[in-house]
Amino acid sequence: MKSSKRRLAALVAGVGIAPLVTVVLPATSAWAHGYVSSPPSRQAQCAQQVVQCGEIQWEPQSVEGPKGLQSCSGGNSRFADLDDDSKAWKPTSVGSSVTFNWTFTAHHSTRSYEYFINGRSIGKFGGNGSSHTVNLGGVTGRQKVLAVWNIADTANAFYACVDLMVQ
Template structure:
């Protein structure tokens, strides 16, 4: 009889383990945020505008240590975001642009940074607060014209990480 109980317990444990994994907080915490307007490179992947790999399914997951200047956030599985020859569509804009972040997990925010090359064009204070589901920043492009790639960085207040998004623009 003890052997039967052990077999039943093992079978029940095996049956509910996948359910527990799906319901655990670790599964929820895998999503965070990205720039969806103008469409960032990962947004273009998610929308099917450009053919991409895994980032297509998780555009919000380009996370890496603070201080990087790469489209992939130092994450090798998303390295294709660094490929300037992939056919990214550049959004036509004027001398300023409104960047809208979409958040799927809203972390307390130190700040947002916007870069063109090594030139930091804007910093927006996050005040250590948790943002709403979307946040929009109006950024002056400060004399930059032609095709530009803006690196947008969301620096998290309570971790050593940030989220990265590159946005291709045609500035007039």
């Protein structure tokens, strides 16, 4: 009987302390759930209501899908608006290189970041940085860059497309 009471007391104490430990312990430098906020990605434009979109306007950080895809929606049908090139996406004017800045909303570990134009790799970065300067490889005119954030401990990645006008 005493053993059961002790276990119950330990369980109650553990449940009560867990939220405090979560808040007090320092966060790691790795992240999860995120999107390119600058230059504004398609989901950032949806969240800012620059372009009218569906559900993505409420959760721009949630474009997650299996690694290896080449779609703005990450294969997620809820966010299919992001794959629609006929929408009025506002391109950002840039030179021959551009710095992509990610906004993160939750912690997770990172394997790499990759950037593509028309399926061609234009940059790959390791580590947990939130800013990457990418050489656009000599392209000019209107371009769509696919930014992919490969997380380390799942089979998924986060996807963001950024519309650019390269001078």
